[in-house]
Amino acid sequence: MDPDPSMTRSVQVEPLDHVRPGACLLRPRGPFHARTGIELMAVIDGRRAHALDLLILDLTEPGTFGPVALQIVVQIAMELRRVGVGLRLVGSEPAVGSLLTVAGVRSLFTLHGTVGEALDNLGAR
Incomplete structure (x- = not known):
């Protein structure tokens, strides 16, 4: 039996073409480690x-965002910016926003409290 293409070992994948062609939602699951970044x-x-035109990265699962995740997410943001793909992060201000601010990279990201907020006004990046 083939594995579910909507889930890797540590990342849930949800294409959002029905909402906006080229959009995709990714949800890391469990502890964020190097394998998560590779996946x-x-x-x-x-x-x-x-x-791919827009990536929404959902970091709301408890324990998914720490120093390793920060490094990987910054690398992802830089690569997506280089190739012209939009990125929206979903996460709480205390858990995600404060770490982005302390690391001095907050300006690289638009942070939304929920996936619904990130999906609002998909025409804008």
């Missing part, structure tokens, strides 16, 4: 082959 990049590369 995220593999999913992003695969989605880019199918005209």
